[in-house]
Amino acid sequence: MNQKQMKYFLLSFFTIALYSKGFSQDLEAILDKESAGVSEVVLGTFNGTRLLNGHSVETRKEGVLEFMISHRFGRLNSGFDNLYGLDESNIRFGFEYGLTNDVTVALGRSSLGKTFDTYIKYRLLKQQTGEKAFPFSVTLFGSAVTPTIKDYAPDNKPSFSNRLVYTGQVLVAKKINPNLSFQFSPTFIHFNTIPQPNDANDMVALGFGTRVKISKRVSVNGEYYYNLNPFESIDTKNSIALGIDIETGGHIFQLVFTNAVSMLEKGFITETTGGFFKGDIHFGFNISRAFQVKKHR
Numbered sequence: 001m002n003q004k005q006m007k008y009f010l011l012s013f014f015t016i017a018l019y020s021k022g023f024s025q026d027l028e029a030i031l032d033k034e035s036a037g038v039s040e041v042v043l044g045t046f047n048g049t050r051l052l053n054g055h056s057v058e059t060r061k062e063g064v065l066e067f068m069i070s071h072r073f074g075r076l077n078s079g080f081d082n083l084y085g086l087d088e089s090n091i092r093f094g095f096e097y098g099l100t101n102d103v104t105v106a107l108g109r110s111s112l113g114k115t116f117d118t119y120i121k122y123r124l125l126k127q128q129t130g131e132k133a134f135p136f137s138v139t140l141f142g143s144a145v146t147p148t149i150k151d152y153a154p155d156n157k158p159s160f161s162n163r164l165v166y167t168g169q170v171l172v173a174k175k176i177n178p179n180l181s182f183q184f185s186p187t188f189i190h191f192n193t194i195p196q197p198n199d200a201n202d203m204v205a206l207g208f209g210t211r212v213k214i215s216k217r218v219s220v221n222g223e224y225y226y227n228l229n230p231f232e233s234i235d236t237k238n239s240i241a242l243g244i245d246i247e248t249g250g251h252i253f254q255l256v257f258t259n260a261v262s263m264l265e266k267g268f269i270t271e272t273t274g275g276f277f278k279g280d281i282h283f284g285f286n287i288s289r290a291f292q293v294k295k296h297r
Contacts, residue, residue, distance in 0.1 A: 039130035052241040057139040057173040060098030063294030077279035119143035141169040179213040196233035217247040254286040
């Protein structure tokens with residue numbers, strides 16, 4: 001390569017280098033600008049679809065079928081003769097399916113009252129960070145339950161509609177940081193039939209819950225429901241629950257200590273009679289297993 005060719009080569013090299021540097025800076029600025037405008041959905045506000053007794057804002061992913069079994073034993077203060085409640089057991093099992101990432105439907109059966117329940121959950125709003133940040137998540141919940149136990153006189157059989165109870169909730173939750181989440185759950189419950197004429201058909205309750213993560217797979221949960229207008233004919237108490245969540249791969253295992261024996265909103269919000277701080281505590285657990293039965297889009 002002669003001197004003239006070398007001169008042109010060096011001139012071309014420096015021209016390309018300077019252009020590339022300018023282009024790189026422009027491209028970096030464009031990418032930074034685009035990244036700044038990205039919104040990210042906040043995931044894992046709670047470990048599963050249940051906080052403890054009640055529902056969380058979480059829904060199942062599309063195509064996921066979850067099988068859930070819940071137990072509540074007798075009262076811990078019932079003594080050794082009752083093995084501190086373990087001789088008694090109420091069970092609910094149910095199937096929950098994600099129609100979409102935001103819509104879950106379910107069907108369940110409880111031994112208490114031989115009750116069937118069905119519900120639908122819709123993830124209306126999601127907590128997000130970034131340019132289009134939104135401060136909390138909102139999920140709508142609606143259920144219908146009916147007991148089928150034959151606890152009536154043969155000549156006074158109630159109709160199917162008479163035994164129906166409906167629940168509607170607005171579940172509002174915020175993940176404060178990776179280790180702390182809160183939920184507020186305004187609740188409306190309607191009874192087609194009430195225990196006594198002086199009782200209200202419609203009840204309003206306010207639910208409060210939290211999750212505190214103490215390790216990668218373990219968290220401590222708390223839940224409280226305050227009933228604003230309880231039955232007048234029944235001496236009921238507000239539902240309190242404390243528990244531990246344990247994640248084990250495809251399972252979520254929850255240990256629960258609560259004064260409620262029912263695992264349905266109709267039961268634990270309006271029909272709990274035990275005093276938590278008097279020792280009327282039921283030990284129990286929720287365990288779920290998720291199966292991907294359909295590939296989501």
